[in-house]
Amino acid sequence: MTKDEKLLSEALKRFEAAQTAEQENRDLAIEDFRFAAGEQWPSQIKDERDRQNRPCLTFNRLPAFIRQVTGSARQNKPAIKVIPVDSGSDIELAEIYNGIIRNIEAQSRAEEAYMTAFENAVTGGLGGGWRICTEYSSDDSFEQDIRIKRISNPFAIYWDNNAKDFDKSDARWCFVSEWVSKEAFEAKYPNHTPTDWKGDYSRLNASSRFWVNDDRVRLSEYWVKTPVKKTIGLLNGQTLEVKPGLESLPWEMIREVDSFKVERYLLSGHAILEAAKEFPSKWIPIIPCYGPEEWIDDRIRYVSLIRYAKDPMRMYNFWQSTIAEKIAMAPKSPWLVTPQMIAGLEGWWNKANVDNAPYLPYNPDPAGGRPQRQEPAYVNAAEIQQSAQAVDDLKATMGLYDASLGNQGNETSGRAIIARQREGDNATFAWIDNLARAIQHTGRILVDLIPKIYDTQRVVRILGEDGSQNMVEINTVVGDTIVNDLSIGKYDVEVTTGPSYRTRRIESAESWLALSQAMPQVGQVASDVVVRNLDLPGSDEVADRLKKALPPGMVDVDDPEQQAMLQQQEQEMRQKQEIAERLQIETALADIQAKKAKAAKDLADAEAQDIENDAVQTGISDIMERISGQTRLA
Numbered sequence: 001m002t003k004d005e006k007l008l009s010e011a012l013k014r015f016e017a018a019q020t021a022e023q024e025n026r027d028l029a030i031e032d033f034r035f036a037a038g039e040q041w042p043s044q045i046k047d048e049r050d051r052q053n054r055p056c057l058t059f060n061r062l063p064a065f066i067r068q069v070t071g072s073a074r075q076n077k078p079a080i081k082v083i084p085v086d087s088g089s090d091i092e093l094a095e096i097y098n099g100i101i102r103n104i105e106a107q108s109r110a111e112e113a114y115m116t117a118f119e120n121a122v123t124g125g126l127g128g129g130w131r132i133c134t135e136y137s138s139d140d141s142f143e144q145d146i147r148i149k150r151i152s153n154p155f156a157i158y159w160d161n162n163a164k165d166f167d168k169s170d171a172r173w174c175f176v177s178e179w180v181s182k183e184a185f186e187a188k189y190p191n192h193t194p195t196d197w198k199g200d201y202s203r204l205n206a207s208s209r210f211w212v213n214d215d216r217v218r219l220s221e222y223w224v225k226t227p228v229k230k231t232i233g234l235l236n237g238q239t240l241e242v243k244p245g246l247e248s249l250p251w252e253m254i255r256e257v258d259s260f261k262v263e264r265y266l267l268s269g270h271a272i273l274e275a276a277k278e279f280p281s282k283w284i285p286i287i288p289c290y291g292p293e294e295w296i297d298d299r300i301r302y303v304s305l306i307r308y309a310k311d312p313m314r315m316y317n318f319w320q321s322t323i324a325e326k327i328a329m330a331p332k333s334p335w336l337v338t339p340q341m342i343a344g345l346e347g348w349w350n351k352a353n354v355d356n357a358p359y360l361p362y363n364p365d366p367a368g369g370r371p372q373r374q375e376p377a378y379v380n381a382a383e384i385q386q387s388a389q390a391v392d393d394l395k396a397t398m399g400l401y402d403a404s405l406g407n408q409g410n411e412t413s414g415r416a417i418i419a420r421q422r423e424g425d426n427a428t429f430a431w432i433d434n435l436a437r438a439i440q441h442t443g444r445i446l447v448d449l450i451p452k453i454y455d456t457q458r459v460v461r462i463l464g465e466d467g468s469q470n471m472v473e474i475n476t477v478v479g480d481t482i483v484n485d486l487s488i489g490k491y492d493v494e495v496t497t498g499p500s501y502r503t504r505r506i507e508s509a510e511s512w513l514a515l516s517q518a519m520p521q522v523g524q525v526a527s528d529v530v531v532r533n534l535d536l537p538g539s540d541e542v543a544d545r546l547k548k549a550l551p552p553g554m555v556d557v558d559d560p561e562q563q564a565m566l567q568q569q570e571q572e573m574r575q576k577q578e579i580a581e582r583l584q585i586e587t588a589l590a591d592i593q594a595k596k597a598k599a600a601k602d603l604a605d606a607e608a609q610d611i612e613n614d615a616v617q618t619g620i621s622d623i624m625e626r627i628s629g630q631t632r633l634a
Contacts, residue, residue, distance in 0.1 A: 011267060014173055017161050018161055019158065021299075028307070029124035029125050029155070032125060032310075033124045035313070040058050040314060056317075058317055066306065069432070072428070079495065079497075080440070084490075085490050088237075088238070089488070096462060099470070100462055102462070102463035103462055107147065108147045110148040117154070117435075121290055121291045122431050123305070124154060124291075125303050126290065126302055127288070128151050128156060128288070129287045130286075131148070132442065134449075135147055143458060146453055158176075159171055160172050160174060166293075167288065167441040171284055176223070179219075180217055182216065185217040192268060195212065195270035217269075219268055220267050221264055221267075223263070223279075223284045227260055230259045232255060233254040235249060235252065242254060262281055263279070280452040281449050283444070287438050287445070291434065309397040312393035312397060316387060335372070337362070337371045338367070340367075340368070341368060341370075399426075400427065400428065450486060451486040457474070458475070459472070459474075527546045
């Protein structure tokens with residue numbers, strides 16, 4: 001047996017094992033998908049009622065419940081967050097990882113992949129999943145980018161039946177199959193003839209059974225994870241793989257470790273169409289998305305949202321059809337006649353409940369009186385009650401009540417409405433949490449893959465949480481160091497679930513406006529923040545202007561031009577303050593000089609007055625002495 005024949009034989013056995021292990025889940029999922037699409041009457045009952053010309057009405061209420069859960073996930077998107085975990089990693093590099101991952105998701109339109117799998121998981125329990133792949137950045141470049149691609153068919157993926165982890169991270173192999181037309185197959189692989197695999201597929205579902213039919217051929221990617229040994233070494237404080245040709249480097253320590261090699265083959269039913277191609281990660285880059293697990297008879301079943309709501313839905317359809325049938329038959333209730341009354345008039349009477357005839361002739365029958373209509377069947381209260389009970393059972397089985405669906409319930413207060421909505425969120429959170437688990441595993445694969453794909457000096461675009469773009473140079477050699485070296489350090493991944501940045505921005509704007517009205521001083525110091533969060537054209541431009549008008553030192557500015565402007569404004573303000581202080585000092589000095597001059601003048605005036613007073617006093621004394629002398633002479 002050749003190597004290729006051995007590989008095909010092993011792949012066939014594994015594919016059969018996966019089909020057998022997953023067949024129950026696939027059958028249940030197919031039934032759920034059909035039921036959600038409106039095929040809600042059991043075929044036997046529907047055929048019988050069709051033969052009796054009785055209505056089989058379908059009032060499909062399930063899509064509203066499904067959209068409630070998927071809509072909640074669209075509004076509260078799980079987001080990948082990279083965090084450093086050792087001394088070799090740092091927060092700045094973690095932010096670069098976050099920005100690269102956001103850019104990968106944006107360029108890949110990853111939300112389509114996530115939501116396709118999630119909606120399938122909610123509807124059928126099996127969501128399928130999505131893939132991570134690499135592709136060249138452009139036709140004239142050797143640089144590669146990472147992309148996330150959706151797998152639209154939820155039944156395309158077959159997993160290692162011995163994998164135990166929920167995200168299948170421990171799977172040793174995986175198949176991803178698709179159907180192509182024979183024409184497309186022959187055009188791409190002209191040297192191969194479509195042939196089915198040999199095996200007993202009679203126990204399998206028709207959708208999984210064959211590899212070739214009249215006009216289509218099944219192709220399958222075969223992913224294999226093989227244990228390998230690799231050598232790692234410590235060089236200048238960094239742990240690196242010791243690849244061939246690097247053994248002579250001055251390694252500080254070297255040791256052999258267990259690792260994995262992931263390879264991809266492309267198979268048809270008879271041959272290996274594409275040889276092994278190694279994928280540079282330790283995980284198979286296929287991410288599954290499931291509904292909640294049930295453990296029954298030593299096997300796992302994945303549950304859809306509507307799995308246990310089908311019986312209430314059937315009952316609702318039955319009672320509504322019964323009520324509609326009775327109402328429709330009321331004007332067509334049969335006539336009570338004798339054979340003599342309609343003798344020779346059968347043509348009229350056979351069409352009495354079909355044609356809207358203005359009159360019906362009859363033959364008088366003294367023994368039977370005249371024709372009379374039979375009392376029609378009436379809709380009783382029990383049928384209406386059972387129909388209403390079926391609606392309540394429908395809500396109860398899924399845990400979604402009127403408040404969760406946006407309808408008015410029996411809750412009267414806002415607190416009661418919020419509490420009932422929270423109950424609905426709790427009842428359906430398992431599906432959203434499983435989506436978060438799948439996205440978290442996506443983040444782990446991306447963190448493992450990024451330093452291996454973005455391994456050269458290049459400029460990459462990173463996205464902020466708010467959608468802002470920035471170009472960052474990575475793996476830049478500066479002297480003996482490498483700036484933004486993505487291969488250094490270890491990083492972990494966590495997932496945060498909450499409203500999108502746009503939703504939180506709108507809610508934040510409403511809160512800021514309310515706070516500014518309650519506390520006007522907040523608007524004075526944070527006016528730029530309030531305006532920036534408003535979802536209005538030009539709000540960012542207005543916010544920038546308001547920010548420039550704030551006093552220096554109140555905000556931290558990263559823009560060098562704006563920093564220079566603020567420094568100039570601050571310098572001008574200091575100069576003005578110094579001039580004002582100098583003028584104030586000069587004015588004070590002048591005032592002091594004026595006061596001193598006035599005091600000196602007042603003192604001089606006082607001294608002059610004293611002299612004058614002394615002179616006057618002296619003159620008076622002389623006169624008195626003269627008068628006194630003259631008196632004595634006399």
